[in-house]
Amino acid sequence: MSGPGLKRLIARDVRRAVSGAAWLPIAFFLLVATLVPFAVGPDAQLLGSIGGGALWIAALTAALLPIERLVEPDRADGVLDQLALHGVAEESVAVARVVAHWLTFAPPLLLAAVPGAIILGLTPAALRAALVALAVGTPGLAALAVAVAALTAGLPRAGGVAAILLLPLAVPLLIFGAAASGGGGSSALLLEGAVSLLIVAGAPFVAGAAIRAGRT
Amino acid sequence: MKPLLRFEAVTLRRGGRPLFERLELTLGPGEALHLAGPNGSGKSSLLRLAAGLLRAEGGVVERTSVALADDALSLDRELPLGKALRFWAAGADQAIEAMGLARLADVPVRLLSSGQAKRATLARVAASGAPLWLLDEPLNGLDGDGVERLDSLIAGHRAAGGAVLAASHSALNGDWARLELGQ
Numbered sequence: 001m002s003g004p005g006l007k008r009l010i011a012r013d014v015r016r017a018v019s020g021a022a023w024l025p026i027a028f029f030l031l032v033a034t035l036v037p038f039a040v041g042p043d044a045q046l047l048g049s050i051g052g053g054a055l056w057i058a059a060l061t062a063a064l065l066p067i068e069r070l071v072e073p074d075r076a077d078g079v080l081d082q083l084a085l086h087g088v089a090e091e092s093v094a095v096a097r098v099v100a101h102w103l104t105f106a107p108p109l110l111l112a113a114v115p116g117a118i119i120l121g122l123t124p125a126a127l128r129a130a131l132v133a134l135a136v137g138t139p140g141l142a143a144l145a146v147a148v149a150a151l152t153a154g155l156p157r158a159g160g161v162a163a164i165l166l167l168p169l170a171v172p173l174l175i176f177g178a179a180a181s182g183g184g185g186s187s188a189l190l191l192e193g194a195v196s197l198l199i200v201a202g203a204p205f206v207a208g209a210a211i212r213a214g215r216t
Numbered sequence: 217m218k219p220l221l222r223f224e225a226v227t228l229r230r231g232g233r234p235l236f237e238r239l240e241l242t243l244g245p246g247e248a249l250h251l252a253g254p255n256g257s258g259k260s261s262l263l264r265l266a267a268g269l270l271r272a273e274g275g276v277v278e279r280t281s282v283a284l285a286d287d288a289l290s291l292d293r294e295l296p297l298g299k300a301l302r303f304w305a306a307g308a309d310q311a312i313e314a315m316g317l318a319r320l321a322d323v324p325v326r327l328l329s330s331g332q333a334k335r336a337t338l339a340r341v342a343a344s345g346a347p348l349w350l351l352d353e354p355l356n357g358l359d360g361d362g363v364e365r366l367d368s369l370i371a372g373h374r375a376a377g378g379a380v381l382a383a384s385h386s387a388l389n390g391d392w393a394r395l396e397l398g399q
Contacts, residue, residue, distance in 0.1 A: 003304075004303060004304070008303070012292070012303065016292070016294075019294060076288075077288055077289060077290055078286065078287075078288025078289070078290040079288075079290045081267075081269055081284070081288065081290070082284070082288075082290045082304065082340075084268070084269060085267055085268075085269075085281075085282060085283065085284055085346075086304065086344075087281070215264075215269050215270065216270075
């Protein structure tokens, strides 16, 4: 008995994300970026120097929003059980979910980073650096979101627990990503890429084990 | 002949309480077993054990590939029923017809009644091609026509060399071996 392949899993996850509220994290991202000038004042020089970091804080908080719909609905509805019966490994499910989540989260976020950077008064060069850093960091962020979603699926108040779990784990990404955005040079970008790859490589195993352990 | 499902001295505990200990069970081609017992006696857990979704505390569970119909619908609510079922089995059309769902194939899953949803989960099992069917309360919500259709599906599956393990409080039609849990 052959189950749905990886491509069909990814297509399904993308379809569900797009027909759901994929725009919500993006609206949230822009909202947080907009709050910064209100909070620190319209001083262009100050905004320019903290803008790259502010974009990253906005991206991290936006990454929290979709967590509750990444794994829990399929766990509660038995889809994860049926996939296991069809011979699809939990790790494969997690890989498909990371890919689909990145596809629906990162491109809109990168698009939204352009108006976000203008709100924060970033120069075109700083915007370019921020976009590259976000592009390198978002796979790690997507993978982390899936792993945390699998770990917290089925818990009461999962959203709050997920935030407390995800934000500390995202700190390495934040450090190197913000440094790469703020003109920290190529070594910051390389380290950010290394952290992002490490998370992408490890997250499917964490998520797969969490899905298995969560069965009752 | 090699059995489709075999439990050898299987022990399962839930929350520190033993549900069953050293349970022996063998299901060969064409056989059907009716699991009975009071609420909480471990019928659903036994099915999940047989499906490989739970691990036994002790003993050995051997099985072929299985299909499970339980309370979880596992169909995308926003899709039409036919499309949602074909996600799991490309050749689901025959099973859709057999469970009398053909005229609902274009209706979104979220609009189905509970009886229609039950028929849909049974159609998924029938379409799976798995030799062993695990059915958790298959009669819940089914009307007379649904029960008849299920009976003929099960009869056809057994005639083709398949096996069925069903947990149910109600009597099942046809010739079933019976295992009473919680005694």
